[in-house]
Amino acid sequence: MTVIKVLLVDDEELIRFGLRAVLDAQPDLDVVGEAADGAEALGLVRTLRPDVVLMDVRMPGLDGLAATRAILRGPDRPPKILVVTTFEADDYVYEALRAGADGFLLKRSRPAEVVQAVRLVAAGESLLFPASIRRLAAARAGRDPADGGAVARAGLTAREGEVLRLMARGLSNAEVGDRLHLGVQTVKTHVSSLLGKLGARDRTQAVIAAYESGFVTPESDSGQP
Incomplete structure (x- = not known):
């Protein structure tokens, strides 16, 4: 059985705790590390080499958008990145997807949805919610x-x-x-x-x-x- 290595990046310890509990309960998923901001995440990506990063977008210091861009620009094969957000109609989410994030999850997602999403992107699929993409695109229409x-x-x-x-x-x-x-x-x-x-x-x-x-x-x- 192939085990998927996951890195959690969120400035809220309670969110990281909940995600770890959900993911570590699965035999094929292993949370190998946690980061409280984007700068810490960059270092852990290099040392831990996770398969999937669950990345909060709104964090103090280096936010998730900047961290996503930096990870995907790196010389090594980058991990898959799932943006974790409170609000789907968020410019940060849209820009992260444009930068190459593989999809996004809402923080209110059910545990089974989180597990399925990690497995899906680890297998090379994009986690695409067309209705949400439509709303994001419509919200930005006429701006930049x-x-x-x-x-x-x-x-x-x-x-x-x-x-x-x-x-x-x-x-x-x-x-x-x-x-x-x-x-x-x-x-x-x-x-x-x-x-x-x-x-x-x-x-x-x-x-x-x-x-x-x-x-x-x-x-x-x-x-x-």
């Missing part, structure tokens, strides 16, 4: 506009564009394949190709790029899950 031509310049094929729109609705590879009558491996090939063209680290970054470029809009997709 991003480069709206990113998707257009990427030169996606028509099929890749279809896959990206379905990804923005939160569909899995299997669900995308069912919708487009494609095999899962073919969908994975399209996803890999469009990520490369967009320069996106994962599905979450690709979906954010789709919203920021206007390729997908919160209004046009508001009826989707």
Whole structure:
């Protein structure tokens, strides 16, 4: 059995205590360390080499956003990062996802959801909540506009564009394949190709790029899950 090493980063000791209790109760999860701020987290990532970091975004000193950016810029293969937040409609969360965080969890999440999220991102999947991404994108509309031509310049094929729109609705590879009558491996090939063209680290970054470029809009997709 492969054991997933987890680092907890939060300035509230009670939050860290609760997360440790939930995660250490699982035979395949091991909390290898705790940090109370981003600066401490950077050192522990280098020494403990966790597989997954649960990162609070709002902390004194070096906050979780800056720490996420620093970890993902590092020369070594970075761990997966799950942002832990109180409020989903938070600019810090949005910027962390843009920087390459693999998803986010609300502090009110149920224990089973926390466990599932850690396992999911450790396996290389993004923890994407399309409704939340829509709300984040809508909240930022008109403020500090991003480069709206990113998707257009990427030169996606028509099929890749279809896959990206379905990804923005939160569909899995299997669900995308069912919708487009494609095999899962073919969908994975399209996803890999469009990520490369967009320069996106994962599905979450690709979906954010789709919203920021206007390729997908919160209004046009508001009826989707």
